[in-house]
Amino acid sequence: MFPTRQAARRLALQSSRRWSHSVAPSPRLNPVTEKDLAYFSSILQPSSILSTLSPSKLPASELDPYNTDWIGRYKGTSTTVLRPRTTQEVSEIVKYCNEKRIGVVPQGGNTGLVGGSVPTGSGEVVVNLGNMSNVRHFDAVSGILVADAGCVLQSLTDYIAPQNHIMPVDLGAKGSCQIGGNVATNAGGLRLMRYGSLHGTVLGLEVVLPDGTILDLLSTLRKDNTGYDLKQLFIGAEGTLGIITGVSILTPPAPQASNNVILALPSFECVLPLFKTAKRQLSEIMSAFEYIDRTAYDLAVKHGQGRALNDEDVEGAACFVLIETSGGKREHDEEKLNELLETLMTADKPIINTGVMSQTPAQFASMWALREGVTEAVSKEGKAYKYDISVPLSSFKDVVDVTRERLREKGLLGPKAVKHVIGYGHVGDGNLHLNVVADAYTPEIEAALEPFVYELVAKYKGSISAEHGVGVMKTHALHYSKSNTAIEMMKRIKQVFDPNGIMNPGKVLP
Amino acid sequence: MFPTRQAARRLALQSSRRWSHSVAPSPRLNPVTEKDLAYFSSILQPSSILSTLSPSKLPASELDPYNTDWIGRYKGTSTTVLRPRTTQEVSEIVKYCNEKRIGVVPQGGNTGLVGGSVPTGSGEVVVNLGNMSNVRHFDAVSGILVADAGCVLQSLTDYIAPQNHIMPVDLGAKGSCQIGGNVATNAGGLRLMRYGSLHGTVLGLEVVLPDGTILDLLSTLRKDNTGYDLKQLFIGAEGTLGIITGVSILTPPAPQASNNVILALPSFECVLPLFKTAKRQLSEIMSAFEYIDRTAYDLAVKHGQGRALNDEDVEGAACFVLIETSGGKREHDEEKLNELLETLMTADKPIINTGVMSQTPAQFASMWALREGVTEAVSKEGKAYKYDISVPLSSFKDVVDVTRERLREKGLLGPKAVKHVIGYGHVGDGNLHLNVVADAYTPEIEAALEPFVYELVAKYKGSISAEHGVGVMKTHALHYSKSNTAIEMMKRIKQVFDPNGIMNPGKVLP
Ligand SMILES: Cc1cc2nc3c(=O)[nH]c(=O)nc-3n(C[C@H](O)[C@H](O)[C@H](O)COP(=O)(O)OP(=O)(O)OC[C@H]3O[C@@H](n4cnc5c(N)ncnc54)[C@H](O)[C@@H]3O)c2cc1C
Ligand SMILES: Cc1cc2nc3c(=O)[nH]c(=O)nc-3n(C[C@H](O)[C@H](O)[C@H](O)COP(=O)(O)OP(=O)(O)OC[C@H]3O[C@@H](n4cnc5c(N)ncnc54)[C@H](O)[C@@H]3O)c2cc1C
Known part of the structure; x- marks a missing residue:
């Protein structure tokens, strides 16, 4: 039912060469220095620090898993990975980085598919949440679970199973991805149709803001109408507004x-x-x-x-x-x-x-x-251009047909070029997987497809990224799904939370 | 099953005298003048304007329904009510008010229970959405409904019933309240346990921002992960960040x-x-x-x-x-x-x-x-102090018992003082109605209950307003449910959207 990690990695690799814009390092940020490392050593346990800098001097290869994203397309050059154990430690790291203008990349299970979880080359420090993996509380009566952000999704599923509850989110990466990463990407997955999105099931969050302040919104209430629902901003913000350290979530009873x-x-x-x-x-x-x-x-x-x-x-x-x-x-x-x-x-x-x-x-x-x-099957058949889009249910077939027609017009349909244009996906969620299966990746096919497909999606008022987010991969295409006004408001909100732009630089916003 | 409008009004009136802080008019805002009215006349149809100013010169009583809130506790003195017919008209009104620093009160069905929908006395103009009541689109396959914000909840229920769909929100005021008001207050109601909150079911919003810009987030997609989910901020913002003019909402199939x-x-x-x-x-x-x-x-x-x-x-x-x-x-x-x-x-x-x-x-x-x-029954038995709170399910009885004990200690329990302390409510939502039924309202009882009850709620990390919002009634108590950091972030967000503070002044934020 779920692709294995290997399979997913391979498939994704095959389609990865289509994306080719580069990310300019942000000029305002400073790379981590040995002096910074000394400071981190003063606040963290030695085992929480991985660095190629003195005195740690690890070989760069040891940091590869943190610098390289799941699909193998994006590779950062960060010298330092921190793996804090407490919210307080996260807060101290972030506060320091904000003062020193050092970029911070929040990282969960690093299974994201849009390059959001790895550094872009501004010398950022990677803050990996893997050491924060305690369940804080589970109430079997209400089904409300409060957990550290670094808890792996599968482990939470296992934790509540004996109490006859299931997680409201489930996806192929569940063995590696973390609940904090799921919230940060607003992950959809297999249960969305039934249990709704994380915007409805997440009851509260604990977040370290880019200045180090701990924002405690870790409510366990289903109903609370006291002011703006701030936690919603962090759901799907892909780590650009702060680091999620705790999650409170409503888990449904297991179906019989x-x-x-x-x-x-x-x-x-x-x-x-x-x-x-x-x-x-x-x-x-x-x-x-x-x-x-x-x-x-x-x-x-x-x-x-x-x-x-x-x-x-x-x-x-x-x-x-x-x-x-x-x-x-x-x-x-x-x-x-x-x-x-x-x-x-x-x-x-x-x-x-x-x-x-x-x-x-x-x-x-x-x-x-x-x-x-x-x-x-698609990967066995050829090289696939894959689009994860939302369009109205009634247009699922049109989108596929129009794309096929476009390729035919361009003379690109045939055994030596595009072999198949197929559509499949979650009708219940309006989420269509549009796959163009070709004999080989070619600039001609790519040029015929982009921005054509994005424009097609925009025509239907659809989403260019139904589930996977924007990350670094789609910042340039954000305007196909969001108006200039909306993007401008997003930038202003980013400015409010993160005036120095240290939090996951180069991600989400163009 | 639902109390009638009359019954609700009477019950609410009885408990209204407990709230007694006053709202200082905002010094930065200007009242509506005849010159302003002339401008409004140039952009709106005559029937869209109600004013006591020249040349309209309506008697103030004609504006009473717009100046007075449902529970009869809050009464504004606005001279001018505008009832625009299009989003464009709303935009032009708001743009003008922003330039002239005139306060704007968004008003739906005016059934809110915390005084949020009426002016506070800064000479605001009331923008009533009642004339914007068209269904824009209903897709019976997906169940997605797009409607003007001024549509009355009951009329939407009736509209989709023949197609075997129901609204995900239902409440006693459905004959008068509007979908825009429901979204602005993040109304809970009778179906929340089953269908979740509006944060999950609202798919998109069209909002006129305080500078008149139309923010089109009117998505009809169940899945869209392209940047911050801005619409969430307006859900439950009680009209302090902008005027909602259109709503896209997922309606569930009717149960058989x-x-x-x-x-x-x-x-x-x-x-x-x-x-x-x-x-x-x-x-x-x-x-x-x-x-x-x-x-x-x-x-x-x-x-x-x-x-x-x-x-x-x-x-x-x-x-x-x-x-x-x-x-x-x-x-x-x-x-x-x-x-x-x-x-x-x-x-x-x-x-x-x-x-x-x-x-x-x-x-x-x-x-x-x-x-x-x-x-x-409570209203027939005596005068009720009513609290609509969220606390953990396990503490429902404790909260009632502790409150009763408090009154006993203060010597206030007995036939001539507090007759009953009762608890009832939605276990499924953690929403407790704590009612203190007294022979008469007295300052002693009030002093024994407040801030005692709020502190009790805070001790349980509960919500002082599970459903009804903050409005003007509970701004002073917001800190019992939200940290200073959270309130500070809310204020900064308000500042981003509404730097001149024209939108529903005096509401929500202290
Ligand atoms: C095999 C496979 C199947 C998948 N299936 C689905 C699917 O069905 N539906 C779907 O929606 N997605 C799917 N995904 C992608 C999905 O985004 C991720 O799997 C998952 O949600 C990310 O979690 P993570 O912990 O790995 O986050 P990461 O990859 O580490 O990070 C993802 C983003 O979130 C940020 N982030 C991570 N943790 C935090 C935190 N604690 N605080 C703040 N920001 C943080 C990162 O900076 C980054 O921008 C799949 C991925 C794979 C590899
Ligand atoms: C009998 C009765 C039963 C109720 N039952 C429930 C219940 O079960 N659950 C529950 O949660 N609430 C309940 N309520 C209160 C609830 O808040 C309102 O009934 C309803 O949601 C408000 O809608 P409205 O159109 O009347 O808004 P209004 O009262 O007009 O306005 C409420 C607030 O929203 C703002 N607002 C209104 N329209 C807009 C707009 N278009 N754009 C921006 N801001 C706007 C106003 O400025 C104000 O701050 C009940 C009220 C009554 C009288």
Whole structure:
């Protein structure tokens, strides 16, 4: 169901060469010196400091994991990584850096996909939260969890599982990413449709501001209307407004049962009525509604990613939908799913050709494998240009068709150029993965796609980054999704929190 | 289920005299003059202007509804009310007021309970959104609704009902309050437990900033990680950062069935295990979990607010819980509720004494009537000091007991002073209504309660205003729920958006 770390790294590497603007080091910031290191040594335990400077003199390779991002595209040259153990230590580090005008890069699990978690070359100090990994409190009655920002997502999942709760966020990187990083990137993931975004489930944050002040907003209240909801600013700010050191989050009760079904549809036009009908009949138990177009499905099957339907069932199918339910009682959920299938099959104008419901955990997993395997299949088929965008549900197919047409016009469609243009993604969240699968990366294809795709997204008032954020990778494209007024207001807010621009320089804002 | 407007007004009036600090008019602002009115006449239709100034010369009484707040406690003296019809008009009004340093009070349905929606006496112009009441777009597939801020909540509910969707927010004032006002106050209400807060369900906003700039954040995307989520700042800002003119909101599919049950508990200690068990067994279908202590229940019964249980069932009950479910299929929900009741009755140490499940819509309504009737009963019993607070679930009873003890110590408990101290509220949201029912309002009782209750709330790291906001009523008490650092950051953000302080002066920030 989830790609492994290796697979994800490889896939991402393949698509990484498309991004080529460079980041100018900020002139106002100073690099870390030996004198600074001496100061850090006076406030931190020796094991909390990694540096190539004297007296530590570690080989640069030891800092590589902190300087290099997950996709291997961005590589910083920081000399010093600090791994504080307490909020107080974070505060003292940041206060000092602010006084000395040293850039600070907050780093969680370093699994971000837009180069936000590594230094840009201004001699920043990396503040890695990995040593702050204690659960502070869990209330099994309310489901409210308070944890250090450095807790790994998987470890929190494991911590609350015996109490029958689950984290409201789940994603492929859960074995490495931290809850602080999830909040800083406003991570979406597999449960967003059901449990909503972190803007709704995060109840409170503890943040060290760029001047070292500790801002305690670590509320455990579901309701609190006393002034501006400041914590919201840090959710998705990608570490540019402060370092998150603690998180309070509402965790839902674990569902008692999960089911899924794969449906073959006669045309794209059936997706939306299907979504509507499923929402009505499955209501609160529908936890995923995933779209796969025919080409994506065929690629997944071709490359051995599962084969959920028989040949005759697939015949005439324009696209596929995977629906998952997570409810309080298996029999009830199955009954609802069966009733849904009946409604669909017996409609005057049938909405589906056929459907298969998983009967065993193995089948459940293999249906997900098909959907999740599209990524793997794409990488086996060729070199992929990948776009993670939000557009209105009704335009999913248009976006794919128009992009394909564009490439055809430019004479770039064919076995030696672009082989496939496919679309798949989370219909429930309006999140489309647009993949252009080519024989090789070429400047022509890149020029045909960008800024074309961004402009297309902008035309639909969509988002150029549905989940992954801006980081250093998309600052130049921010204006396709945000107005000048909005960007100007963001800059002013940045100025309020971080007048010296020390916090994650070069990220998010152009 | 919902108190009528009249009832609510009466109840609120009775408790209004407790608040007595005064608001100093802001020295930097200018009152509206005839010259200003002439300008407004040049940009607005005549019917959009109400003024006591020449040449309009309306009697002041015609402006009373706009100058007086719902609870009748706060009364402004504004000479001019503007009722623009378009975002552009709002923009021109605000731009002008900013240049001329005229205060602006954004006003929706004027149902706010903390005096936020009426002028404080700085000669502000009231900008009432009532004329901006068009639905701009509804997508029945995604459930995303885009509407003018001035749409009345009930009218939006009615608009989407035929499409089988409901608004994620619902409250007693729905016949008058506007969606813009709901967003500006981050209204909670009856559906918060199920659908989460507006911070999660509001997808986008259109806002006129205090300098007249139109900030278009009217996204219809569920996922968009491109920079700071600015719209969040306006949710709950009570009109102090700008005027909301458009709202994009995710509406859930209407549940197919609703059930409820009233349970009598042997002790308060059973509430939390009950909540935990109910959350596990009812999972996604539980939509309300309301707590009523014994005194509150007895008052409701005494004053004829319903009588859900037999005398023998009530005997020995320390408190009561009302559980509501809203699910996709009635039989399934009933089965789950029945199984829950069985678990509870057959537990080694029984968690409930008894329980009654509604069998008909009339019974369903009458069970809610009992819970909702507590407010009415309290007002019939005496004069009520009412606190709408958030505290940890486990301390609901403590807060009530400690407050009662405090009054006893002060010699204020008895038939001629404080008759009852009761607690009831939304366990699911951690929202407790603490009511002190007295024979009459007296300075002694008030002095015994304030700041005592606020300090008590602060001790539990709770919220002094769970839902209703700060307005002008609680600015002086904000520090009980927010640190100085947080208040300082709020002030800086206010400064960024509204350097001249024209937007809703005297509200929210101390
Ligand atoms: C295999 C894989 C699958 C993924 N799947 C998804 C997915 O489904 N949905 C999705 O949304 N994303 C996904 N991602 C990307 C996602 O952004 C990250 O995995 C995760 O949320 C980042 O957490 P992290 O701790 O690794 O943060 P990092 O990568 O360390 O940092 C990410 C950003 O947050 C900042 N940051 C980190 N910690 C803090 C802190 N404590 N305080 C302030 N700022 C901080 C950094 O400066 C950086 O800008 C995936 C990534 C991988 C590798
Ligand atoms: C009977 C009754 C029941 C209630 N029940 C609940 C409840 O269950 N939960 C709950 O949370 N609240 C409840 N409330 C209070 C709640 O705050 C309001 O009912 C509602 O949310 C306010 O909407 P409104 O349009 O009347 O706003 P108003 O009262 O007009 O304004 C409220 C505040 O918002 C600002 N404002 C209004 N419109 C805009 C706009 N377009 N742009 C910017 N600022 C604006 C005003 O300046 C003011 O500060 C109740 C009130 C009543 C009378």
